Amino acid sequence: MTSELQIGSHVNYESKTGLLGCVETTLQNRANALMFYTGAPQNTRRSQINLENVVQAKKKLEQHQIPFSNVIVHAPYIINLANRKEEEKWQFSIRFLEEEINRVSTFGFSYLVLHPGSHVQEGVSKGISNIIAALNEVLENTKEKKVKILLETMAGKGTEIGKTIEELKQIYEGVKRKERIGICLDTCHLNDAGYDMTSFDTFLDFFETYFPLSLIGCIHLNDSKNERGSHKDRHENIGFGTLGFDTLLKIAYNKRLEQVPKILETPYINRLYSPYQKEIAMLHEKKFCPTLFEEEKKKQK
Ligand code: FE
Ligand code: FE
Ligand code: ZN
Numbered sequence: 001m002t003s004e005l006q007i008g009s010h011v012n013y014e015s016k017t018g019l020l021g022c023v024e025t026t027l028q029n030r031a032n033a034l035m036f037y038t039g040a041p042q043n044t045r046r047s048q049i050n051l052e053n054v055v056q057a058k059k060k061l062e063q064h065q066i067p068f069s070n071v072i073v074h075a076p077y078i079i080n081l082a083n084r085k086e087e088e089k090w091q092f093s094i095r096f097l098e099e100e101i102n103r104v105s106t107f108g109f110s111y112l113v114l115h116p117g118s119h120v121q122e123g124v125s126k127g128i129s130n131i132i133a134a135l136n137e138v139l140e141n142t143k144e145k146k147v148k149i150l151l152e153t154m155a156g157k158g159t160e161i162g163k164t165i166e167e168l169k170q171i172y173e174g175v176k177r178k179e180r181i182g183i184c185l186d187t188c189h190l191n192d193a194g195y196d197m198t199s200f201d202t203f204l205d206f207f208e209t210y211f212p213l214s215l216i217g218c219i220h221l222n223d224s225k226n227e228r229g230s231h232k233d234r235h236e237n238i239g240f241g242t243l244g245f246d247t248l249l250k251i252a253y254n255k256r257l258e259q260v261p262k263i264l265e266t267p268y269i270n271r272l273y274s275p276y277q278k279e280i281a282m283l284h285e286k287k288f289c290p291t292l293f294e295e296e297k298k299k300q301k
Pocket of ligand 1: 074113115152
C-alpha cells in the first residue's frame with residue numbers, strides 16, 4: 001500500500017501497438033493508472049488481442065510497480081442494456097458485453113466500466129429491469145471470469161439511467177452475482193446530475209448509505225463545462241470548469257479513496273493536443289496553473 005497519488009488517463013488503444021502502446025503512453029504522461037477502450041468507443045469492430053504484446057505490456061507495468069487493478073477497460077457506448085424495444089439490438093448488446101468481458105479476462109485485468117444505458121421511451125423502471133435481466137444473463141454466461149463490471153454514475157443526459165445513486169442501487173439489488181458488480185464515480189457526471197462535489201466527504205457519507213466505499217473501483221476525474229444539475233455531460237479540463245481545481249484536488253487526494261485509480265477523461269486542447277501529461281503534473285504540484293495550455297492554444301492559430 002502506498003500513499004502515492006493513483007492517477008492516469010484515458011489512452012487510445014491502437015490495433016498495431018495494442019496494450020503495450022497504452023502502457024507506453026501512460027509512462028510518458030508520468031501516470032500510474034490508465035483506461036482504454038478495446039477499439040473505437042462508438043463501434044464494435046475489435047481486433048484480435050496479441051498475447052505477446054500483452055505479456056510485454058504487463059512486464060512494463062510490473063517494472064514500474066503499477067498494479068493491474070489500476071488498468072481499467074471501458075465498454076463501448078453503443079452497448080445499451082436499458083432499452084428492449086428492439087429485442088435483437090438488446091440481445092446484441094448482451095453478446096457484445098460478454099465478448100468484452102472475455103477480452104478483459106484475456107488481458108488479465110479486473111475492471112470493465114459500463115454505462116448502465118438509456119431507456120429511450122421505455123421509462124426508468126422498465127429500463128432498470130431490462131438492465132438487471134441483461135446483467136444477470138451476462139454474468140451467468142461469464143461466471144468463470146473474475147472481471148467486475150463497474151456501473152458508472154451518469155449525468156442524466158436524455159434518458160440515461162444511473163443519474164442517481166438510488167438507481168444504481170436498484171440495479172445492484174436485482175443482480176444475482178453481486179460480487180461481480182462495482183461502481184465508477186465520474187465527477188463531471190455527478191455534478192451534472194445534481195450532486196455537490198465541493199464537499200466530497202459529505203457526498204461519500206451519503207454514498208455509503210447505499211454502498212460500501214470498497215465497491216468503488218475507479219474514479220473518472222473530470223471538470224465540467226456546465227452548472228450542477230445541468231444534465232449535459234460535457235467534460236472540461238481540470239480546474240477550468242465549474243467544479244474547479246480545489247474541489248478536484250481534494251477528490252484526487254481523498255484519504256478514503258486513496259488506492260482507487262483516478263482517470264482523466266478531459267478534452268484534448270483544440271481537439272489535437274493531449275492535456276493529460278500537464279494535468280497530471282499540475283495535480284502532483286497541487287497548484288492550479290491558469291495558463292497551462294497557452295502554448296497548445298496558440299499553435300492552432
Ligand atoms: Fe464513461
Ligand atoms: Fe466517465
Ligand atoms: Zn461523460
